[in-house]
Amino acid sequence: MSRSHFDSGEKVKKKLKIIGFLCNWCSYAGADLAGTSRLQYPADIRIIRVPCSGRMNPLLVLKCLQEGADGVLVSGCHPGDCHYQEGNYYVRRRMLILKNLLEYFGIDKRRFHMSWVSASEGAKWADVVKKVVEDVRDACEEEVKTAG
Amino acid sequence: MVWKIQGVEGENYLESIKNFLNQLLKSKNVDAVLVPKRFPDGNNTAQVLITDPGKLDDIDPLAPVQMVNSAQIVKELTKDPVKEKIASVLRPCEVRATIELIKLKQILDARLYIIGYDCPGVYNVKDYIEKLEKSNGIGKEGFTLSYVNSFLSGKQDTIRESCQLCTHFTGNSADINIAWVGSNSSDVFIEVNSEKGQSLIEGLAGEKIGDLIERNQKINKILDERKKRQENEIDDFLGFMQRCIRCYNCREVCPLCYCKECLLKPEKMGYSSDRYLRRATKKGQIKMPVDTVLYHLTKINHMAFSCVSCGLCEQACPMDIPLGRIYNVFGRKAQALFDYEPGRSLDDELPVATFKEDELKEIEDVKE
Structure with missing residues (x-):
């Protein structure tokens, strides 16, 4: 897996620390499936299992970013498929306002992402991680540039 | 529906509001009233819970100072079920906070009657005390009334920033709203906004009147000015x-x-x-x-x-x-x-x- 950190074998890309909050019932199982299916995706993501995406408090996201995480991904069951019927409907509203406030924190919106990944979508999980890593990396590089 | 409460000739709004609350208590439509009152000592007004109509002297809901958001006091008063009916006279921002707290299940509203009123805004506490001390002994009541007059003439620049930006300065969402903006005499109007509000004015003296066109014009004018002041970004x-x-x-x-x-x-x-x-x-x-x-x-x-x-x-x-x-x-x-x-x-x-x-x-x- 570590091969994905090499850009055509020339220079090593900076390793990122992205925190993924995955719901126990869908996304975590989806990530597990990606692993058992031996799908490859960047190892820049650290996964934290939460009982339901509805468990997510905005403070958890802010705290991660503040303590030095490069990005945060929140992933849950598809709307309508929540194990607890409606947890992901609520989190979607809550995270929307968080996302709108991030810029005041001086944080690029691209550092925060949400996705819905079901237990059978191992391939989607791998794709999602690739895209998130790409986006966060863009945000990081842009910040380095503007910082001079 | 709008209900007109006849004011006393030559008196002011405060007196008319007092008369209205007096009637409320005497008619037993409510058992207690929560309302801001001036105190002889110290430069402040504070919320008091009044059950005796005789204690209504010196009430001053229009005083340009706000010590606490009274929704917090209402919360304290209604956290347990009680038999007595409480009417709370609140500024519009307090009315709105109270309604939010009811939705958040922090206030039991079964016995609570919310009375709003047109709010002329307030000074910061420090400014209020300073201005009051410099007001050449016109007294707290005189100070409130001169403030109300300056509000009606459109002078607004020294009040608290939040009040300058406030676009909800009438108690539209309260059970009843005591309206005085747009009244040319000491009459006040009672705007009834709910069934609860209707039961509140049951049996009180007053007359039913039509829409207050002059009032609406005045309010819209103030609203327009304030909307212009509202910013949409925080710079730093x-x-x-x-x-x-x-x-x-x-x-x-x-x-x-x-x-x-x-x-x-x-x-x-x-x-x-x-x-x-x-x-x-x-x-x-x-x-x-x-x-x-x-x-x-x-x-x-x-x-x-x-x-x-x-x-x-x-x-x-x-x-x-x-x-x-x-x-x-x-x-x-x-x-x-x-x-x-x-x-x-x-x-x-x-x-x-x-x-x-x-x-x-x-x-x-x-x-x-």
């Missing part, structure tokens, strides 16, 4: 946050910060000493006290939907951070996302306590 949020000393004053005075177990309490936000050192080592330096931005952003995240922009946070801030403006901008942004207006009606559901199945598709920003 992080800069302001550097001033924060995390004293928790803004949390204490906020009527919507009701959690008994606060996520942001000092024990939860603090770290062990070695952790501070580790964090400092990681970055080379950290600002103390830590996490002031995190504190405010989390607080905003928690109450932005219900923020009524009463501005008490700004008044309580020892570091003069323009919190009123900051929370006003953030609150309006968050509320606009779901077309929600805090305190508009008991029927509007809190945006975070409800959902639509078919919405916010854009939040899933990483797809296959």
Whole structure:
């Protein structure tokens, strides 16, 4: 897996620390499936299992970013498929306002992402991680540039 | 429906409001009234709970000073079920905070009657005391009345910033609203907005009248001016946050910060000493006290939907951070996302306590 950190074998890309909050019932199982299916995706993501995406408090996201995480991904069951019927409907509203406030924190919106990944979508999980890593990396590089 | 209460010739609005509350208590439509009252000592007015109509002298809801957001007092008064009916005379921002707290199940409203009134705005407490002392002995009542007159003539520049920005200065969502803006004499109008309000004025002296056209014109004029003042961006949020000393004053005075177990309490936000050192080592330096931005952003995240922009946070801030403006901008942004207006009606559901199945598709920003 570590091969994905090499850009055509020339220079090593900076390793990122992205925190993924995955719901126990869908996304975590989806990530597990990606692993058992031996799908490859960047190892820049650290996964934290939460009982339901509805468990997510905005403070958890802010705290991660503040303590030095490069990005945060929140992933849950598809709307309508929540194990607890409606947890992901609520989190979607809550995270929307968080996302709108991030810029005041001086944080690029691209550092925060949400996705819905079901237990059978191992391939989607791998794709999602690739895209998130790409986006966060863009945000990081842009910040380095503007910082001079 | 609008109900006119005849004022006494040559008297002022305060007297008419007093007469109305007097009638309310005497008619036994309510058992107690919560209303701001002047005290002989000290330069302040405070909320008092009155059961004896004889104690209604010196009430002064129009005094341009707000010590607390009275929704907090209403919360204290109604946390347990009681037999007595309480009418609370509240500023519009307090009415709206009360309605939010009812929705948040912090206030039992079965025996609560909300009486709003046209609010002319308030000074910061410090300014109020200073101006009162310099007012050449016209007394507290005289000061209030001269303030009301200056409000009617459109002078607004010395009041608190939150009040200058306030576009909800009439108690539209209260059970009844005591309206005096647009009245040419000492008459006041009672706008009845609910069935509860109707039961409140049952059997009182007064007459039913039609729409108040002059009043609406006056109010719209003030509204237009204020909307122009509202800003849509905060220039230097992080800069302001550097001033924060995390004293928790803004949390204490906020009527919507009701959690008994606060996520942001000092024990939860603090770290062990070695952790501070580790964090400092990681970055080379950290600002103390830590996490002031995190504190405010989390607080905003928690109450932005219900923020009524009463501005008490700004008044309580020892570091003069323009919190009123900051929370006003953030609150309006968050509320606009779901077309929600805090305190508009008991029927509007809190945006975070409800959902639509078919919405916010854009939040899933990483797809296959």
